[in-house]
Amino acid sequence: MSATAVALLVAVVLVLALATALVLVITGGRRRDAAARAEVARLVADNNSLRERGEAAHETAELRARMVAHVSHELRTPMQAIMSLLALLDDHSLPLEQRQQHLNTLRGSSEDLLLLIDGLVETAQIDGKRPSPRADEFSPRATLEQLVDLLGPSARKRGLELRAALAPDLPPRLRGDRLRLRQIVINLIGNSIKFTRQGHVELRASARVEGGVARLAVAVGDTGVGIAPDALDKLFVEFARVGDLSLEGTGLGLSICKQLVEALGGRLDVDSEPGVGTTFRFELSMPLAAAPAAEAEAAADTRPRVLVADDDSAGRELLVTALRRGGYAVDGVADGAAAVAGALARPYVAVILDVQLPELDGPGAARQIRDVRGDVALIALTGHTEVDVLGRCKGAGIDAILIKPVKLETLRATIARVAAERSQAIDLAVIRGYVTAEDPAFVPGLIDVYLREAARDLDAMHEAAERRDIARVAQLAHRLKGSSAGFGARLLAERCQSLYAAACAGQGASDELAAVAREFARVKTALSVERTRLISS
Template structure:
């Protein structure tokens, strides 16, 4: 007998109907059915044993009963523990094999019982009795065949072999007539057919039932998925509804005609209109302000008409008359089967009034900052010009004075004037450099240069101060230093001069050591330069502050050593602009070490330029004899300085007091070279240059001579047609060098 009410465990859920037909569940149902219907099966066993008792005596009957019960007991004892075995992990195939062995044992005991009856009463029993008994046992085995096929087929095999043995034995040894034998064999055949038909019917019924449960299980799963999807949609709908109702942004739902059908609480909070006041109204009729942009209104109406999204900003009016800026995102919602036409519109509106006001204030602040930056630039340009112009006279006259025969006291005074003017010039240059950096106008000019020569040039500038203080200035250059690299030689030299100048300034005794190393990095080089001193050192808490503008390590430093505190700030900004790094390590009382790490490009292989050395002043001056020079300068002091600088050169000097006079003098007689100040009355140097360049014929060399030191001023000079640029204050050697450089091109001056 089989148990058809077993709940699947392990693989299938309780509501999974198809789980009843998984292999492990079939095995459990087989075991449960065999155990449950043990007593019912013994009815046939008792009847057979009783029949054997009557035919062959009590010993044979009891022996048959014991054999049958022993077989059933072995089978049921094993099957009773099937569920815990499978739960404990016993492989299903092993359980099937053992259950097959117990089934074979149980079938053999039945066959032995029937054999006792047949052979014990040989000749007294009809063949139909043992065959019928075996047929009953086979039908019982066939009932459970679908649940454990190996065990079922094993039982059927045992019964079939036993029945065949009985048939052959009866046919050979029976004394009955052929007619009786034929009847017995016919009965045997009918029983066999009945058994086969019954087993087939049971199998077919089992398959139908399994198919039905499979369909039921699939329907159950589909329904479960549908119910889960429905629950999920309901949950999402509730969550979305809650989110929309409590959203901080206004949410408005409109029908296909654009009229409001629903709005959330934020709509009421922002606009002041209750839901019943808004339903059925067009949003524009309700909220548009007289100041609302008509183009925006038309764009929203067009989006509603065409059923397309709209996103933009609109100025709305609240119920209490105030105006608010709203950022609107309006989208059409099209449901399936709607023919492509929206059946509603959803608009999400965010109040951006505060953001618009902040943006406006930010724009105003930016404009104010730009105006302040322009004012600062104009102030610096004016300051530069107004200070450099008299400084040109101070430095120029002090240079002239130092070249005269003076007493030692007079020379000390003159040297003090010149040194003070140079110090003031450095302060002005530092402030201008910082202004350029902050304005983002510090342009780099990378070109091939000799790194060793760059370092030597910086050392040459600070060596006099080091010798004056008795400091040793020591240099170590790495053996792998290439002849030429590519970078901004001028800016690197400026940084080195700042670092070396500080080292000398803050060191009273000892030495300043410079080391230069370089290593390959990518396609270029990485230069590592250290400037180490034995000076006063920097406290750890002040080491970061020294790179800030107008900051020094100690408040007493400016009084003791002087300086503005801009040198390291400018140096760090320049190094960072060149993609490098500048760091410091220091110990108070022991000294400081500044490390400069800078990437440099490889320079194209070429021979270094010959070092001819600078020509002597007398040699330079000799080249200038005979040149016709026009100096356009409105400052009487600067004209005096230019005349004193050049009166021994043999040049023909002429002076113009303003730009207009300079143009007239060029018309009267074309000079070879013009020194042109940029800021003059009547015509500026720029306008005068343009006027000169616009005239036909031979053109002079024009060199800007100006106190304006910004890059924009330099570019303006070149754009107007000038050939060179000298920034005031100009020393005599720089002036002579510039004139000598252009002397050879005077004859080749272009025509307009």
């Protein structure tokens, strides 16, 4: 082999060796790159896992803190009631009946606490899902009145008045989550007491019933510091606090209220004006429930029913208790507007009105009641002896005025006397005083003449009113007043006097004229019955 061939062969071998070495280097680099990439990927995955575990731990800690705060707040609600009741029971001067009532309420609050603990355990087991609303059967009036009694001492300790204005026609029984309703109202009242420095806190409730379902409307208003418009958006946010931050609180109360209201199918709304006050309101739909046998008996109670209107809860409760012991069925309201609504909705034999009532004072409430009902006794309670105050009461159709302090025996006797007078369209003693043995047909004939002429005068008054002949209306009202008084129809005579005064003053007298017509219908029925008796005897 020539030297040239050998050199060429060596060159080829070297080239192949270099190529092989280069291939090995490139392959090794790729393997190291893949290993490096794999290591980086593993580190990224590990980092992501650590971050996720950290975030989960943080969320768990937040949930645990929120749960502790919620549990603390929820447990404090019934505990507040229990502590308030224990403070009330510490008063050794309480009558036995009232002490027993507080003990029964304390027992109920303890049962509520146990139910709440069971609910919290259930909530924890459900792992974040809301517990289903309960379906208790309860009295909305009794439930809300208990809360006013429970929280009243807390309000008075701060120099505030806790009022209740519960509509007299609240359904006797509802089916719904009584425990959650109590929690909502206690939280709202407690919040209002906390942020009110002077004035009052008021609980209001009414209901609209349609097709066996009641739409229960509840509102809690106060005369507190109010809330600025720009703070309303965060009012229901957990742990957010607005207003005076120096006051106690976790910022959970209103958030919990909102959640509970929504869980029951309602919505919590708020109206507020800084320096004036705040009102929280919500509505819940609850089916009507049949009253238990004991309550059905109470509903069919034949005892005479009395309505007491007094904004002083302690004084009102005293009157209610005393009158119940005296044989009356008694309801209580805290303002004049509620007194009017109650008197027009239920067949009370008497309404007792404190002269200085909120919303609508005693004489104002009496006037509105008397415009519709002439058969109910109206009795005013007042500490005033001024002539103008007493005159306003008389002018509003109030039958009797009692000056505080009033003996309970005097009050009961006054109710019995005035209610008996008001229940009669005519005073039969007046009619029977005209009866003579010589002419038994005289009084029946007299009744015929009166009824015929009274009906004629009433028709003429309607015609004059349509012509807007107010002078003629006044003339006829005055004449009918005189003849009615002569027949013992005292209430009709009063109606005619009111119509006469309105006509003389040039005021619209349509309401007064309608009241005269209603009362005349009662008089006509009573006189017709008496006429038949006289003819038959």
